Amino acid sequence: MWKWRSAGIIALASVCGAGLAQERPRAEEPSHAIEQGARAGEQPGPAAGLTSQLCRIDIKGDKKDQWMRLPKAESSVTQHRLNAGGKSFDYTATAGTLIIRDDEDKPTASMGYIAYTRHDLKGARPLMFAFNGGPGSSSLWLHMGVLGPKRVVVSDPGPTPAGPYRTVDNEFGVLDKSDLVMIDPVGTGVSHAVCDHRDDEFWAVDPDIDSVSRFIAQYVSDNNRWTSPKYLLGESYGTTRGAAIVNYLRARRSFAFNGLILVSVATDIEAIFAELPGNDRPYAVYLPGYAAVAWYHHMLPNQPTALEPFLTEVRAYAMGPFTAALLKGDALGDADREAVAQKMHEYTGLSVEYLKAANLRVSEIAFAHELLKAQRKTLGRLDGRFVGPTMDPLEKYTDYDPQSSAISAAFAAAFLDYYHGELRFGQGSTYRTTNFGVGEHWKWVHKTEHGEQPMVNSGVDLAEALVKDANLRVLVLNGYYDLATPFSATEYVMAHLGLPPGLGARIDMKYYEAGHMMYVHPPSMAKMKRDLDAFIDATAAPH
16 A cells, blocks of 8 residues: 555564565465375365364465365473562573464464463463564564563664674563563564465454454463453554454453553554645644654754653644644645744754745655754654664655664574574574565555544554453553654544543553664663553552
């Protein structure tokens, strides 16, 4: 439907090309496919008694039935001890795959995961499921960045030095509060379709929601975690997925989560799709985000001392006079246009001339390219604090993300070393840290009880879940300097869920002085830990 750059949401899929492999469009054609002998005119098939062990596959160009052994779930279970931040405890790590099945109990995909559990605590331990976004991103970023028992050490806000990269015990992880399962959707990590299914069958909004939901329900059933307090955490497009999953599982399986954690929200695609012709909404809701980044770089003509009071002023202007001006479109008079451009200059640091030439409408990638253009520098879209040299100052947009360039190699190398080495899993397989083919072929279609949406908005699903599950709580984490999913756009989206009076109090907004991956900023990582702990404590305890 659109490419990554113009969509303005495919943030985590762009973080890293390292480890990228060609997508596996169809289940691998095995060397041990089985063709049983048949009489003339008969199709070959499995021997009697083998049908429960085999599944049919489709080999291109061959009209005969082909059979392969049913894929088996695999796992590597290892024992570890965490020592960090005054904490010391034992835990079990399980790196493996789980075979999900359709409603007819036929296998459809092998999904990779890494689970961490503790057995030294009595009672029903909380259980958190987590994933990144893309679409097309594996879960290694959240895993090695903040949630897991190990994390990679990266520089902030500049380039991480070349390897060897350093991995440490993570005192900011969640394992002291909750067991953890990191999920890789089909087409990422080692997850792939099986039998006669194709990977790209899962590369759409609703099949993705369905497959990850099936994984969660099956993991809970296989591990007898039905009574555990349960949490779902998604980042970027993972928030699109997560907001829908809580309602999908509630409606279809009577499956309840105690809490949903949304990191860098992308639930309402139209609200952050600044390059959709005629869509003025993103330009208004992005303005406070631009102001925050300009403030950070001291590019404002009258630099305020404190950020938040300044943002309060910008929010009021964005939702008031600026929105009114945008809604007038071509009917906006010259004097009003000049006044708006002047005010935008005060709030963004961009020149009045540039703002008028842009018709007062500046996308996030244009802003990242323009703010420090005179210095031949460009900003990170994922995190506006990161700065890199401009490849071509005459281009309209920046063509790379300085934050991605600064941290991706360290994340990929540290994770793959840990995955294959310490967890002893996946040797001989290609782990797709990011699969750009997923995003390029993604089908942006989402159906709700109101019908097929013209633009994907899983906020509708979230609102329904909040209305129909009185116990569900939501924690929203925002980076002030995130240009991909600005905090101000998230504020707008959360204020437009259409909730009955009082239900909005079950949504808690938190802010960090960092960007999309706020956890690369050490003070924000520590604050994120405190916020997650408080959220789990408040929602996991019996009422």
